[in-house]
Amino acid sequence: MTLKCDVQYGKGDTGFKLTKVGVTGVRKPVLVQRERATPLTGALNCSIDIFVDLPATQKGSHLSRNVEVLKEVAYESISKPVSGLENMASDICKKLLVHHEYAQTADVRIRAEYFRSSKTPFGKNTLESYQLLAGAKVVRGAIVRKTIGVEVIGMTACPCAQQTVKEMLNCSTEYPVISHNQRNVCTLLMTMDDNINLEADDLIDLVQGVFSSPTYELLKRDDEGQVVINAHSNPRFVEDVVRKGLKFIVEKYSNLPDDVEVLVRSESEESIHKHNAFAERTATLGELKGEASE
Amino acid sequence: MTLKCDVQYGKGDTGFKLTKVGVTGVRKPVLVQRERATPLTGALNCSIDIFVDLPATQKGSHLSRNVEVLKEVAYESISKPVSGLENMASDICKKLLVHHEYAQTADVRIRAEYFRSSKTPFGKNTLESYQLLAGAKVVRGAIVRKTIGVEVIGMTACPCAQQTVKEMLNCSTEYPVISHNQRNVCTLLMTMDDNINLEADDLIDLVQGVFSSPTYELLKRDDEGQVVINAHSNPRFVEDVVRKGLKFIVEKYSNLPDDVEVLVRSESEESIHKHNAFAERTATLGELKGEASE
Amino acid sequence: MTLKCDVQYGKGDTGFKLTKVGVTGVRKPVLVQRERATPLTGALNCSIDIFVDLPATQKGSHLSRNVEVLKEVAYESISKPVSGLENMASDICKKLLVHHEYAQTADVRIRAEYFRSSKTPFGKNTLESYQLLAGAKVVRGAIVRKTIGVEVIGMTACPCAQQTVKEMLNCSTEYPVISHNQRNVCTLLMTMDDNINLEADDLIDLVQGVFSSPTYELLKRDDEGQVVINAHSNPRFVEDVVRKGLKFIVEKYSNLPDDVEVLVRSESEESIHKHNAFAERTATLGELKGEASE
């Protein structure tokens, strides 16, 4: 039986084009190549949003084609793991423009949990959870711009409260002074042309260094003490966290083109407030290089 | 005792400026004028994000000033209720540039639950919950751009599944044919110069009309049946929901300037899938007027 | 037109009785008497779950009656504010058994945000956000058991890390030693016969005292320093937080009957880990009195 429903091809009665039409929150496991892979870290469980635009002349987008493209890409990853979620996003974008012949743009966003081994200050092995963020956008005929990113949880201790306490207690101690400290979520996103390849592991390594201290799933007593000492020896505002990230990016990626777009964000779940502290910079790598050299 | 901690005024060691520094998730009740206010709908419980930018020459932003400004504005609302959350956001923006003398930009976002009476198809009174969205941004020396918006839950029935079922069952019935239907969240945001005033109630009225049917807290049998009949007599894709919203906006706000920015978004929690369907248009009112007249 | 659909009254084909049938997540503003009320703290925006049981002989529960009862109770609060959310829950329970003539039990749960003024260490006024929890359960013919509760955010500093750091640094300082500190959410629930009346404000006062320090929306420098000093002078595990709460309850409510049920829970968003620390005690007040006197 051939169904002839062509409701989607009909002309919408209102005649407006649409910027993004698609599906959100599709769950899909995907096999990804990883240098540090272990049997415990096989497929990544992805949450995926997929959009194309829609011209004024067409009533509906064929949403099932988005899921078909995704299904095909995920299935192919079994025999040939994808080289990175951002490359998978780029691949999906290109296929979307083939399957949606009426679309001029495609836009894909992916989020997945990622486990990676880490080492505590005293060298014990732990396995830490991170979020990988990836995406890609394309305009028909132009080069795909893809985004690679990570979201990392660390710890910040406040430099201002530390200084204030020192004055209030009239401390002349050589020991690190008390302050408030808390969970901090730092996000790093880099957007660039499709032909540039970065490693998510490198971004995680970079972000691990921006906090007052990284955090760990398992800390026996000496490691717990050392994390606290480290954090209070490196007190940082959310502003400092972002700037440290920007500095590291300019240092590590100085060879990348100036048109790479960078976002660094730091959000602290303040222990002394019920609300959060927040800092963010969005800029091109070119702008950041310029500011770094001043 | 005068504390001299001036950590924030110190020069950051990295020298990057920051785009947004502030606080997120501050909870604050605010009294707002409402035409349809009842004793049950007094203050709005707001969740508020407040940001300013930060020059490269300064280490930290004075985050407590953000909360002080907010506290003052909320307190003043007791004697003189604010005329709208978007106007409160605008007011906060202006005050932020006074209190953060180093800042060039300010950015405020507000979300609050809002209850309003509604009527079922057979005229029973109900009280429905909506989300109000508001915001404002300003660059020092320029006019404030403010955003007024609403998020409304309604119901959509799928036109394509309805047509397919009709073919599959070879229906020649005059009655509305079965389809899948589900919760749909429709978001409308309008951004404009500070001196233009819109009513959130008008935006809610407008969005109530974009669904296959509005939804209600309380439906006795006849009303429940009528809602189902209405929804299946007006089957709509997420694309249709957005376009209907755009059409209503062009009709109702044709007298507003072309540079008003419009966002209409529709997200359906598909009953036949575990993921959502999504459509969105972002455009200036000028672009929309142009497309409407084609 | 009289609709005769009596699907709900039909016998379910499977013949099992059901423990709880109802509605969840109903949003409703309710006017509540408050000693410390201000114009900014009018109606409470409640999220409400309402259940009754269902005998094996009946196919469906009449869910719209749950919302009707709720609507009536909320509407009556306009002319006569309810004396507490737990009393409203109890009232709804009693009405449910009238409206669901087939039900033997009723169960109501309510959650609402609540704003209340507080004072920083140096006496500045702030407005803090709390969660009120309330509930009631009844078996037909028996007395209603109602629950009054609060959820409060505070701050804990870890005593163990503090001690460890002291040893690692070989500190002989008189000043409080550094430790990790973080947001802690403390929940207190008390369940009792309908005729006993407690004040949610008293429970909040009690819980404010269990943390290493309360937290505040607005802290200028001296207050921020003092909160940090206070927290590190009162380091507390999640276990200590719960036990402090139990102690306060036994002291304050020694005159209440032994069959009052108590739950105290403390969950810390650990700054040194990506996961939380958790402690909880559930007991009758009689058991707690016994343990306190040992």
Added chain:
Amino acid sequence: MTLKCDVQYGKGDTGFKLTKVGVTGVRKPVLVQRERATPLTGALNCSIDIFVDLPATQKGSHLSRNVEVLKEVAYESISKPVSGLENMASDICKKLLVHHEYAQTADVRIRAEYFRSSKTPFGKNTLESYQLLAGAKVVRGAIVRKTIGVEVIGMTACPCAQQTVKEMLNCSTEYPVISHNQRNVCTLLMTMDDNINLEADDLIDLVQGVFSSPTYELLKRDDEGQVVINAHSNPRFVEDVVRKGLKFIVEKYSNLPDDVEVLVRSESEESIHKHNAFAERTATLGELKGEASE
């Protein structure tokens, strides 16, 4: 350097015992045996809560031991995949009582996303996402009671609205009549002695049959139509969903002991309301067998 901090071993100053002390939200990948495993479905990413009780005589629980036990069990799963999350929970419980020599009870809860292949009405392969729920509790000296469970998303169409519409339209059609339909989340939990072994896949198969229709990630036109037809040919209240689940359990697990505890829950994200409909039964298998035979 040997740190001698024994803060946890100190006597708490308040002398209350605690019911549950531990960690919540620990993220950990674990390798699990699966009959239908594919390369895309390797390790399960678990969120784990681990608790023991604490006597009045001890100040603190050694929380790091919880994570150590978990780490060991997860690591061992690399060489020998665990036979089920509920068996892993049971194993952790037993180890907890060894490592917390002062504890009398242990309690473990696990949640993980699980992907499994499914087939649409017309036989197309899809991959669907489910939630596995598992747990175990033990009192020192007694047998471990473990819980195996699943959370499945499906679709329900309302029988009452369908009947009402039929009356309102005076339909004499042979075709299925319109109704409201929506996402339904059905949860099934079974708790039993440690030595009984069930398969999570069997529970998923069972729950797939309780809805008006299962749902699928990918539905081309004919399958979409068939799902809609199936759903409206099997209209079900949340009450029906739960009872169907109870019936299937009694049929499939009649050989299990009467003291197996059963929970079946169904929550519908009503398309005609902004709130949910809910039904639940908790009972022993013995009680259910009795009701089924009446």
